[in-house]
Amino acid sequence: MSITVRAAAKINLHLGVGRAREDGFHPLDTVYQAIGIHDDLTLSGADGLSLVTHVADHIDPAAVPDGPDNIVLRAARLLAEHAGREAAGAFEVRKDIPVAGGMAGGSADAAAALVACDRWWDLRTSDDDLLALAAQLGSDIPFSLVGGTARGVGRGELVSPVEDPASWWWVAVPATEGLSTPAVYRHFDALHPDAPEAPASAEPLLAALATGEPLRLARALHNDLQEPAIDLRPELGDLIARGEAEGALRGLVSGSGPTVVFLCDSADGARETAVGLAGAGHDVVLTATGPVAGAHVLA
Numbered sequence: 001m002s003i004t005v006r007a008a009a010k011i012n013l014h015l016g017v018g019r020a021r022e023d024g025f026h027p028l029d030t031v032y033q034a035i036g037i038h039d040d041l042t043l044s045g046a047d048g049l050s051l052v053t054h055v056a057d058h059i060d061p062a063a064v065p066d067g068p069d070n071i072v073l074r075a076a077r078l079l080a081e082h083a084g085r086e087a088a089g090a091f092e093v094r095k096d097i098p099v100a101g102g103m104a105g106g107s108a109d110a111a112a113a114l115v116a117c118d119r120w121w122d123l124r125t126s127d128d129d130l131l132a133l134a135a136q137l138g139s140d141i142p143f144s145l146v147g148g149t150a151r152g153v154g155r156g157e158l159v160s161p162v163e164d165p166a167s168w169w170w171v172a173v174p175a176t177e178g179l180s181t182p183a184v185y186r187h188f189d190a191l192h193p194d195a196p197e198a199p200a201s202a203e204p205l206l207a208a209l210a211t212g213e214p215l216r217l218a219r220a221l222h223n224d225l226q227e228p229a230i231d232l233r234p235e236l237g238d239l240i241a242r243g244e245a246e247g248a249l250r251g252l253v254s255g256s257g258p259t260v261v262f263l264c265d266s267a268d269g270a271r272e273t274a275v276g277l278a279g280a281g282h283d284v285v286l287t288a289t290g291p292v293a294g295a296h297v298l299a
């Protein structure tokens with residue numbers, strides 16, 4: 001007997017970043033979208049806590065912590081503590097989401113662990129409590145629970161669903177080596193010591209999204225972390241230019257990077273862009289649609 005929960009990667013269609021607050025966090029106005037690149041987590045009964053991770057070919061297994069620091073085990077311990085019970089179970093994670101790629105791979109695993117443990121331990125935790133526990137673990141984790149397309153404010157943890165009537169085609173190119181999210185934020189601070197307190201509003205993006213028109217969305221995509229990410233990894237700028245030359249409507253660094261995502265006008269457009277990028281020497285080119293569901297039970 002076991003339970004399997006699937007959780008999706010996220011991209012940020014809009015990521016407005018304000019000046020760092022006193023607590024060190026940056027105020028965000030962001031629009032997340034869950035796209036069809038997934039990690040699957042299986043939980044079965046055991047006396048203690050254990051974790052085995054299997055990774056896709058494009059992921060370096062050494063990049064995923066295998067000890068108590070793994071966010072899957074942290075999520076399990078936090079929920080057990082909240083419920084006043086012992087944390088026990090054997091976790092098996094199959095990762096397809098790039099690690100340290102700006103796609104919230106760890107957050108997806110944490111959300112999957114919360115859902116799996118809640119069901120497996122029959123806790124029936126309220127949605128509000130689950131979202132609060134998720135926010136304690138990391139800013140992107142509430143969105144990984146909710147999925148779809150949602151606006152995130154605060155430090156990104158306060159999420160609300162937004163109107164998104166279309167299905168969008170994306171091509172994602174992960175980098176071999178991850179980029180540390182705190183390092184990208186530090187570089188943002190260095191480049192913009194006078195950044196406004198209030199992050200750039202997501203309203204224009206939301207208006208474009210509601211039209212369902214790929215060209216409108218392409219023009220509205222916005223990421224304040226793109227400049228620092230490209231400054232740290234100049235090859236990301238070349239990759240964006242290449243994907244756009246291969247037919248994508250627009251390339252964008254995903255969150256803090258280094259994954260680059262390309263919005264395409266159709267399934268054919270995504271295939272052409274993916275083939276073009278593979279021909280240009282990019283070994284790993286993933287195609288996905290969004291929005292997709294948040295963390296949910298598969299079996």
Ligand code: ATP
Nearest residue numbers: 070071099100101102103104105106107109140181
């Ligand atoms: P975000 O987009 O939320 O900023 P990210 O996609 O850039 O995150 P993650 O893949 O979530 O980055 O990983 C960030 C770090 O978290 C990794 O470098 C790794 O050390 C640690 N980590 C802990 N648990 C996991 C996990 N289950 N999967 C991946 N990384 C994990």
